[in-house]
Amino acid sequence: MEFKKNQIVEVIIEDIGINGEGIGKISGYPLFIKDAVVGDRVRAVLTKVKKTYAYAHLNEILEPSPDRTAAPCEAAKTCGGCQLQAYTYEKQLDIKQNKVRNNLIRIGGFDAEQIDGLMQPVIGMDHPWYYRNKAQYPVGTDKDGNPITGFYAGHSHRIVPCENCLLNRQENRRILKIVLDYMKRNSIPAYDEETGKGVVRHILTRCGFTSGEWMVCLVINSKDSRVLVNVKELLDALMEIPGMTSISYSSNTERTNVIMGKHYVTLAGRSTITDTIGDCAFELSPLSFFQVNPEQTVKLYGKALEYAGLTGGERVWDLYCGIGTISLFLARKAGHVYGVEIIPDAIEDAKENAKRNDLLNTTFLVGKAEEVLPKHYKETGEGADVIVVDPPRKGCEKSVLDTMLAMKPERIVYVSCDSATLARDLKILCEGDGTTRYEIKKVQPVDMFPQTVHVETVCLLSRE
Numbered sequence: 001m002e003f004k005k006n007q008i009v010e011v012i013i014e015d016i017g018i019n020g021e022g023i024g025k026i027s028g029y030p031l032f033i034k035d036a037v038v039g040d041r042v043r044a045v046l047t048k049v050k051k052t053y054a055y056a057h058l059n060e061i062l063e064p065s066p067d068r069t070a071a072p073c074e075a076a077k078t079c080g081g082c083q084l085q086a087y088t089y090e091k092q093l094d095i096k097q098n099k100v101r102n103n104l105i106r107i108g109g110f111d112a113e114q115i116d117g118l119m120q121p122v123i124g125m126d127h128p129w130y131y132r133n134k135a136q137y138p139v140g141t142d143k144d145g146n147p148i149t150g151f152y153a154g155h156s157h158r159i160v161p162c163e164n165c166l167l168n169r170q171e172n173r174r175i176l177k178i179v180l181d182y183m184k185r186n187s188i189p190a191y192d193e194e195t196g197k198g199v200v201r202h203i204l205t206r207c208g209f210t211s212g213e214w215m216v217c218l219v220i221n222s223k224d225s226r227v228l229v230n231v232k233e234l235l236d237a238l239m240e241i242p243g244m245t246s247i248s249y250s251s252n253t254e255r256t257n258v259i260m261g262k263h264y265v266t267l268a269g270r271s272t273i274t275d276t277i278g279d280c281a282f283e284l285s286p287l288s289f290f291q292v293n294p295e296q297t298v299k300l301y302g303k304a305l306e307y308a309g310l311t312g313g314e315r316v317w318d319l320y321c322g323i324g325t326i327s328l329f330l331a332r333k334a335g336h337v338y339g340v341e342i343i344p345d346a347i348e349d350a351k352e353n354a355k356r357n358d359l360l361n362t363t364f365l366v367g368k369a370e371e372v373l374p375k376h377y378k379e380t381g382e383g384a385d386v387i388v389v390d391p392p393r394k395g396c397e398k399s400v401l402d403t404m405l406a407m408k409p410e411r412i413v414y415v416s417c418d419s420a421t422l423a424r425d426l427k428i429l430c431e432g433d434g435t436t437r438y439e440i441k442k443v444q445p446v447d448m449f450p451q452t453v454h455v456e457t458v459c460l461l462s463r464e
């Protein structure tokens with residue numbers, strides 16, 4: 001069958017793509033259709049026709065899928081941040097469970113029956129909204145010259161106004177209103193990416209869920225805070241918000257996509273807020289990396305700790321440790337924990353957090369895991385009892401996996417935010433190096449990011 005641009009087709013959606021788009025097939029030819037849900041029968045118009053697939057625009061849902069639900073967000077179609085919000089939450093969890101399973105089988109080459117025997121049901125949330133503890137709103141100007149905040153329209157830097165993201169705490173709306181009103185009253189212009197002119201670039205907010213403390217940081221396009229004319233008016237208004245603890249600004253005059261500047265200056269209140277995960281307390285600055293879904297983080301780290309199976313004397317490594325959140329969790333139960341992280345500020349935070357929690361059985365090392373771990377092993381020849389890894393999406397470098405095999409830990413706990421690279425790396429660890437090899441014991445997906453296509457997985461490997 002021949003396909004042409006602008007052709008109108010009717011198709012049943014059979015599958016979901018990596019970005020949440022629906023996939024339907026006509027005589028084996030796949031069509032990728034944004035906003036279509038698995039199980040829908042739709043009418044769509046072809047927008048881009050390639051040799052082996054096409055993109056199509058959803059025109060009409062002829063028969064809705066039983067897994068469809070009314071997307072509650074006003075910006076569902078334009079924003080694209082919550083790719084799965086037209087699916088019932090139950091179905092979202094099902095999609096994530098299958099994604100992990102299929103990647104382990106397809107990419108990892110593991111046996112389907114084996115994986116089905118090891119996989120635990122994905123841990124979801126009771127209320128899968130308003131779960132984020134941090135938000136970063138870009139600031140721009142509407143056609144009448146008024147300051148606005150919202151999100152970037154897909155693949156662009158045009159700001160779509162929206163102050164009511166349903167993943168963020170509702171207090172944000174009040175904060176945004178105060179900042180925008182203040183900007184308007186004092187004629188403080190929003191930053192303009194095209195010209196590099198203007199003042200306010202982003203509004204960052206952060207909330208300690210357990211402490212109830214709030215932080216606001218304005219990212220400004222100037223090294224001089226006098227551009228924030230009449231700032232006392234802003235500070236007084238923000239300080240009225242219950243729990244407001246820290247207000248600051250960060251200068252970012254670079255013309256890049258990086259949101260935050262390198263430093264920040266406190267304007268009112270404390271310089272950090274406190275939050276706890278389980279029984280560990282953390283001081284967070286506007287620049288700190290911290291898991292964004294605290295309710296699920298406790299569950300995720302709880303699993304990682306359970307899988308680590310610590311009894312008190314173990315030598316443990318926590319690679320890609322960030323500000324040491326998992327490391328400290330582990331240190332309560334281990335002999336000694338070594339944390340490795342590439343960002344120097346995060347390691348400084350990790351050391352402070354260790355001190356604050358009286359966990360002196362920790363050592364934090366700055367550098368790339370693929371350099372620090374092989375070097376340490378080469379110099380000391382020391383093995384490990386347990387190694388925990390929580391790499392970014394691209395997974396672990398081969399040299400990290402090779403060194404882990406050489407260090408022969410009893411158990412490896414792999415925390416992953418991308419099940420495709422997880423599967424690739426598990427394959428290497430399970431094939432082994434001729435002397436040592438591992439076997440997967442448990443796979444636990446955790447829904448850290450409801451409404452989105454992302455899924456976190458904790459995996460326990462045991463030495464054969």
Ligand code: SAH
Nearest residue numbers: 320321322325341342367368369390391392
């Ligand atoms: N375990 C932490 C952070 C996980 S995010 C937590 O749960 O909070 C992954 C971390 O890996 C980030 O902090 C990132 O800065 C760090 N990272 C990225 N590449 C790295 C590398 N090559 N070596 C060490 N750390 C790296």
